[in-house]
Amino acid sequence: MRIAMVGTGYVGLVSGACFSEFGTEVVCIDKDADKIARLEKGEIPIFEPGLDVLVANNRKAGRLSFTTELAKAVGEAEAVFIAVGTPTGRTGGEADLSYVYDAVREVAAALKGYTVVVNKSTVPVGTGREVERIIRESNPQADFDVVSNPEFLREGAAINDFMRPDRVIIGAETERAQEVMRELYRVLYLIETPILFTTLETAELTKYAGNAFLATKITFINEIADLCEKVGADVHDVARGIGLDGRIGRKFLHPGPGYGGSCFPKDTLALVHTAQKAGAPVRIVETVADINDKRKKAMASRIVEACDGSVAGKTVAILGVTFKPNTDDMRDAPSLEIVPALIAAGAKVQAFDPEGMEQAKPMLAGVQWCGSAYEAMTGADVVAILTEWNEFRALDMERVKEAMKAPVMVDLRNVYSPADMTAAGFRYSSVGRPLKRPGA
Missing domain, CATH: 3.40.50.720 (NAD(P)-binding Rossmann-like Domain)
Structure with missing residues (x-):
């Protein structure tokens, strides 16, 4: 054929x-x-x-x-x-x-x-x-x-x-x-x-419905993560607990800075538009799109908070700018909201991504692009993990501390253990997890 x-x-x-x-x-x-x-x-x-x-x-x-x-x-x-x-x-x-x-x-x-x-x-x-x-x-x-x-x-x-x-x-x-x-x-x-x-119509709608449902799962666990931070619960244990229910499943229950990429952002908006035009609005999906957009915009404040409320005149190391690992795709990546907000607040941004820097350069003005994660962290007041590339999962923390001005990490992908990072001497913040587990 x-x-x-x-x-x-x-x-x-x-x-x-x-x-x-x-x-x-x-x-x-x-x-x-x-x-x-x-x-x-x-x-x-x-x-x-x-x-x-x-x-x-x-x-x-x-x-x-x-x-x-x-x-x-x-x-x-x-x-x-x-x-x-x-x-x-x-x-x-x-x-x-x-x-x-x-x-x-x-x-x-x-x-x-x-x-x-x-x-x-x-x-x-x-x-x-x-x-x-x-x-x-x-x-x-x-x-x-x-x-x-x-x-x-x-x-x-x-x-x-x-x-x-x-x-x-x-x-x-x-x-x-x-x-x-x-x-x-x-x-x-x-x-x-x-x-x-x-039928044609069923196939077309199935695509949008599938992506909207997955976007909803991501947004749901992100909101639960925010609640966990307020009440002292661990979002990963919550996700595991509900994900073991076969009716829910464990996939797409990973908290973070919000979804991006080529599909979820545009497909949720397209489904909302189609539903409104048809006179059958999908209010859940409308809310999901709105929450996700606001979440990405708010993530820079977590990095600012880790720097005692101001990044003016400070150096921020950014690890990962693509919307997810194993791609060079920058479409609707959280970094496109976070990095400009930090620069606008007076920060010097040093960034590294294993594959996405060429795509990111025309989109993120004012960034100093580096040849490695450690180069990006050299002289930094805080390091923020925005994309969970495998090479960021096993950083040499002693080397990291030596490179940075201060051992401060904001982990928006929950790559590391809060207890381990605290024991290593870092001021560490992540998404939806307490610094210590009960009884620790």
């Missing part, structure tokens, strides 16, 4: 490489000629563990190629995936679908023979019907079906998520389209992956 993947961003590149690993012949298409040239040289434009090897192996095997020529690739494909960006629009939180519809018009003009057109981009309910309308209007002779096949890829673990997913959701309403999709995902049938066929 031969497929075309329109868009070589995070979703398109990972999905295209993984489909080629399944044995499918994949052509990835992008208008950015420089990006395509880099991909042809084996240069990967995003950081995702294992993606460089996957791309190289499948290019060598002849199953994966890259091009700027959409018409030829689409004309030879049995299925065409639309995997372009759907950023938040300028007003109201709605998803900007202009990239999707522009791609669909180009695809429509290039269709030859029966083709399944698959929305892989995250799109609001009703987009699939509009895609169908655009194709019929642009190319009345086209023989096609429109399918919704939302992605559920976690940055930093995307390849495993594609190869061994919890489920695959496919909105396909004809047997002909379903058969094409079954063939594409036949490898997953062999490992008994649940594959759910639905």
Whole structure:
């Protein structure tokens, strides 16, 4: 089978490489000629563990190629995936679908023979019907079906998520389209992956509902963490206690500075907009988005408090600026709120991130970027952990104390034990945990 993947961003590149690993012949298409040239040289434009090897192996095997020529690739494909960006629009939180519809018009003009057109981009309910309308209007002779096949890829673990997913959701309403999709995902049938066929609208809403639910879990445990700080409870024990309930589960119950990334912020807003437009507002999700936005803005105050109420003229070391580890993605990262607030309050900020500094530099003006965690902490009055990269989990605390002006740490990811840090001589603060456990 031969497929075309329109868009070589995070979703398109990972999905295209993984489909080629399944044995499918994949052509990835992008208008950015420089990006395509880099991909042809084996240069990967995003950081995702294992993606460089996957791309190289499948290019060598002849199953994966890259091009700027959409018409030829689409004309030879049995299925065409639309995997372009759907950023938040300028007003109201709605998803900007202009990239999707522009791609669909180009695809429509290039269709030859029966083709399944698959929305892989995250799109609001009703987009699939509009895609169908655009194709019929642009190319009345086209023989096609429109399918919704939302992605559920976690940055930093995307390849495993594609190869061994919890489920695959496919909105396909004809047997002909379903058969094409079954063939594409036949490898997953062999490992008994649940594959759910639905209507277009159901598939589209499932994506948004899933992300909104996970964002709600994160926001819930963050609010419980704030309560724990007031009453002397340990949020990790609370999370463990409720997570052992099979109805709740343990995942996404990790307190921190708020969620970020390419999905949760924009998808919660898009769901809110869709629900309001439909006359069925989702008040819980509205509140979740509002609380998360305010939480990220408030996190700088924790660092200020650790410096006795003022960071004016003081040096703050920031460890990690990406929204999560194992990615270079800066989209809606808490650091984008925290770092500017510290600089505005008069702090000198020295920062280090293992992968995200090149992405962060144009977004965070006034930061001194360092070559290592220890360099960032040299001469610092306080160090704050914003992203839980593995290399920050085993810092040499004696070396840290020697480098810093004062042993003060604000751990917004709860990487370390309060008791251990106190014993090591640090003034230590974290999220939702007492300094000492009962009886200690």
